[in-house]
Amino acid sequence: MSAKTSLSNRVNIGFALFIVFLLVFATNRLDQRHFNTVQDTLTTIYSDRVVAQDYVYKMSNVMCKKHLKILDASLVYSQSNLNKEFAALIDVFSTTKFTSRELRTFEELKENFNALLQLESKSTTLIDQDQQVLLIDAIKTDLNNLSLIQVSESKYKVGVAQRSLDTKNLMSTLEIVFLVIIGFTVQFALFYRVKKSMTRGKNQ
Numbered sequence: 001m002s003a004k005t006s007l008s009n010r011v012n013i014g015f016a017l018f019i020v021f022l023l024v025f026a027t028n029r030l031d032q033r034h035f036n037t038v039q040d041t042l043t044t045i046y047s048d049r050v051v052a053q054d055y056v057y058k059m060s061n062v063m064c065k066k067h068l069k070i071l072d073a074s075l076v077y078s079q080s081n082l083n084k085e086f087a088a089l090i091d092v093f094s095t096t097k098f099t100s101r102e103l104r105t106f107e108e109l110k111e112n113f114n115a116l117l118q119l120e121s122k123s124t125t126l127i128d129q130d131q132q133v134l135l136i137d138a139i140k141t142d143l144n145n146l147s148l149i150q151v152s153e154s155k156y157k158v159g160v161a162q163r164s165l166d167t168k169n170l171m172s173t174l175e176i177v178f179l180v181i182i183g184f185t186v187q188f189a190l191f192y193r194v195k196k197s198m199t200r201g202k203n204q
Contacts, residue, residue, distance in 0.1 A: 048096045048097040048153075049150050049153055049154045049157070050154075051096065052093060052096040052146075052150055053147060053150040053151075055089050055092060055093040055096075056093070056143050056146050056147045056150065057147075058089050059086055059089045059090070059093070059143055060140065060143045060144075060147075062082050062085050062086045062089070063086070063136050063139050063140050063143065064140075065077055065082055066079060066082050066083075066136055067133065067136050069082070070129055070132060070133060070136075079120055083116075083117060083120070086113065087113075090109075090110065090113065093106070094106070099149065099153060101149060102146065102149045102153075105142055105145045105146055105149065106142075106146065108142050109139060109142035109143065109146070112135055112138045112139045112142060113139055115135055116132065116135040116136065116139065119131060119132055119135065120132065
């Protein structure tokens with residue numbers, strides 16, 4: 001009877017340890033997934049939102065200078081150099097990751113800028129300054145919309161990261177509770193079998 005009890009206890013302990021191993025392994029995989037989610041979110045917020053917002057700010061600054069140049073021709077910077085600077089910013093901005101709404105706004109921005117370039121390619125005396133100002137205002141509107149998108153997307157990404165962290169915290173709590181339950185279950189099973197074995201031994 002003692003040998004059978006000992007074998008049974010070993011089986012129970014082995015089974016309990018196997019369950020614990022599976023629990024730890026599964027939790028580790030979940031933790032890794034949540035870690036990757038948070039890491040990807042932080043990388044995306046910086047490379048595709050913070051950096052993009054900086055590009056939008058610089059492009060807005062260029063358009064403000066172009067507008068001021070129309071109002072005051074004596075300013076030192078030229079429309080041509082400002083256009084080159086804006087075009088370079090468009091190129092680097094295009095390397096960031098776009099949402100579908102952001103892509104549409106960006107395409108509108110490029111169309112308005114190209115229209116502005118065509119207008120300004122005419123002889124200075126033939127340029128319609130009112131139309132020039134209207135196109136600059138349209139570009140400013142596009143840039144403002146892009147700026148708002150950066151903010152909303154950053155907020156969304158932060159929410160994703162926070163939900164992932166909340167899930168991880170919940171899983172960690174459940175893991176502890178499950179381990180405690182397994183511990184009590186194993187102890188109960190072992191003590192119950194030992195007590196039952198001793199009772200049978202006395203009865204025999």
